[in-house]
Amino acid sequence: MKKPGRPPTVNRNNALEQAMRHFWQEGYERTSMEDLVTCTGMHKGSIYREFGGKREFFLAALERYIQRQSFTDSQTQQTIKSTALSTLPPLKCIEFFLRFAAGVPSEELGAVHPEDPPGCLLTNTAVEFGNTDKDIAERIETGLSTLRVFLETLLTDAHTRGETPSESDPVTQARFILTLMQGLRVMARLRPATTEEINHTVALALQSLSTPCSQVLSHSFDD
Amino acid sequence: MKKPGRPPTVNRNNALEQAMRHFWQEGYERTSMEDLVTCTGMHKGSIYREFGGKREFFLAALERYIQRQSFTDSQTQQTIKSTALSTLPPLKCIEFFLRFAAGVPSEELGAVHPEDPPGCLLTNTAVEFGNTDKDIAERIETGLSTLRVFLETLLTDAHTRGETPSESDPVTQARFILTLMQGLRVMARLRPATTEEINHTVALALQSLSTPCSQVLSHSFDD
DNA sequence: TACATTTTTGACTATTCGGTATCAAATACT
DNA sequence: AGTATTTGATACCGAATAGTCAAAAATGTA
Secondary structure, three states: OOOOOOOOOOOHHHHHHHHHHHHHHHOOOOOOHHHHHHHHOOOHHHHHHHHOOHHHHHHHHHHHHHHHOOOEOOOOOOEOOOHHHHHOOHHHHHHHHHHHHHOOOEOOOOEOOOOOOOOOHHHHHHHHHOOOOHHHHHHHHHHHHHHHHHHHHHHHHHHHOOOOOOOOOHHHHHHHHHHHHHHHHHHHHHOOOOHHHHHHHHHHHHHHHHOOOOOOOHHHHOO | OOOOOOOOOOOHHHHHHHHHHHHHHHOOOOOOHHHHHHHHOOOHHHHHHHHOOHHHHHHHHHHHHHHHOOOEOOOOOOEOOOHHHHHOOHHHHHHHHHHHHHOOOEOOOOEOOOOOOOOOHHHHHHHHHOOOOHHHHHHHHHHHHHHHHHHHHHHHHHHHOOOOOOOOOHHHHHHHHHHHHHHHHHHHHHOOOOHHHHHHHHHHHHHHHHOOOOOOOHHHHOO
């Protein structure tokens, strides 16, 4: 049973996708309603009728981004799960996440969208809005938190497998990797990293996970 | 011999400082000329006469930020040098840089400005502008590059002192630390980190510098 | 005092912004 | 055919935007 009324001329899924990419590329403030009308093909009235306003449209685009990057499953609302991902060694998964953050499209993560803007919409939005908009900040934090928790499960898995030292803490490691990913996203937005740079950075990051923390620099906490 | 003409009512150094802080807090697009007039105390005409326009004012504020954070010396145009800094062990300096990026004011770095906005203007600008504005992107890159080079000298120093493994590469390590600092700045802008989080992250970062890279994960480069 | 110089002051402009209202066109249902 | 419903299309709004201009006021100098 189809719904009545004049049929939309443009596919709304695609329209939201284009809007998301525009926000991703240009940021919120640099994206005007006119830009959104152009890149989506929707008309102004339709956007306001179906979403409410620019801010709400942005929130919808943010949601789309998070779903699209599979930080949460659109159906089950569960943490990221990929069949290919679960078969890989956990530290190899971490490596793919890092490479992905640095700008390398990853089949393993199911993130193969050619011509995607550099960087990350979550990172960009975190920087652009900070804590000024409650709803937006909250969604960013939960999105990053979901990723962090997933990194935790990977690192816990690696820990039980003995691939990381017994004294290492997966929670700390996960936050460390998440922070590093944010940095990679910032650098990627400024200039695409070379494969050599990426290889070196990834190697150093993985090394920090799989070497014992031991004696080093206990004087770091003497203040 | 004073210069003729009506004397300015507000100190221009302080005005530029306030403008910088406003750009730092709110970003470029979210800062209107009216905001700048309010926070600087200067009048619109004066800003346009003395700087040229909003963009040029921003560039001046960016320059001020870089000078203020001592990434380059305002007189000699040389790399960062602080007497207190050169007396510290290099890895301890790295630690202060990391803590500073995470939001901890540091006397050692001469960066004790209370009530500074969270995060980093370079990071924010890199994210907001990306590569859209040539001049701005260039200044951001040179600013970050100066910091990176300084981190390199610290890590080279640590290397010759034997505080890092013989097989480690200071250039790679410096870029790694710089990237991590960007990530810390993003996270700091979203939410201030707890001292525990900072301690853990810093410890993990320093550990990655001072442990041998050895056997680990040679399969990272098999593709 | 008269003049040059510099900043203040406030009015002004053209454009763009997000948002609204209205009506026509296209479809489904009865 | 007629009606309800949904979207397309377009004109429009007040507010905010970056930027301009022309004086007036305040200083040093001759």
